[in-house]
């Protein structure tokens with residue numbers, strides 16, 4: 001056994017000083033002194049076969065060998081540590097002033113950004129953004145908005161119906177057919193039903209219609225403003241729309257209201273804004289381009305018609321004073337309160353602002369859109 005122990009120590013003396021790094025040293029330690037697999041443990045297992053006197057001598061020798069190996073390991077460990085510290089400044093220096101690695105960045109989708117901008121513009125004049133269901137009952141989408149079952153006005157909103165067990169236990173509002181909302185106006189009566197007056201709401205949400213072409217997608221976004229208070233007039237509506245148009249499109253843009261018909265407003269208007277391409281004149285010419293004064297309209301022979309607007313005005317969306325029947329649906333007395341509402345597509349204003357000709361480009365999953373943003 002003595003010979004085995006000496007051999008073990010000789011091996012250790014040879015190998016340990018040669019260990020190139022800490023990891024190799026750890027492996028050697030385990031090899032020599034490991035409690036289960038170590039070589040010293042293996043040798044000492046033979047102690048049991050010796051006589052008591054021999055065992056005492058061999059045991060002492062084993063301990064001495066163990067201490068020698070531990071000293072060898074500690075010395076080598078100290079040496080490796082000193083070497084690492086000596087070269088640390090060289091090996092691990094970091095230039096804190098070096099520019100960082102640029103990571104690929106995404107961007108907010110133009111439609112999402114437009115929604116944030118629109119909400120912020122209305123928040124500045126006291127409108128609070130609220131959310132209402134994008135899948136709703138026939139009642140809130142049509143009936144409460146002065147469009148009873150079977151009314152032809154519903155035909156304008158070709159929409160999607162959800163397969164759904166009808167009935168609702170006789171509850172008219174929640175029962176009946178369920179639709180993917182074709183407009184955000186379903187939020188009007190829902191907002192009124194909260195019972196908090198006055199109302200200054202801007203509801204922005206997804207809408208669905210069975211249409212697809214250059215200006216329509218089956219899913220799109222609308223924003224809808226609703227104000228209900230005492231002594232509200234068309235002047236307030238016009239002022240609010242003027243404010244929005246100037247804030248979103250630019251100070252030089254003007255608006256006009258054209259009489260129209262919607263079931264849930266009376267009177268109703270279509271809103272037009274002045275064309276940015278021809279400055280609202282309807283004509284383009286080198287000498288008149290950029291002129292924003294309507295009074296300086298050039299004669300036909302001096303200019304060509306503006307292809308963007310053809311008339312100086314672009315259609316923006318619909319608006320009007322809330323119909324008394326809608327106020328009644330929302331539990332509001334039309335003799336004491338009046339309101340105005342307006343709403344149109346988020347994609348539409350985005351396209352008008354940036355001159356995008358086809359709405360489908362917004363949803364074509366072309367990453368160049370995001371890079372351009």
Ligand SMILES: [Zn+2]
Pocket residue numbers: 275276277278279280281282283306307308309310311312313
């Ligand atoms: Zn124009």
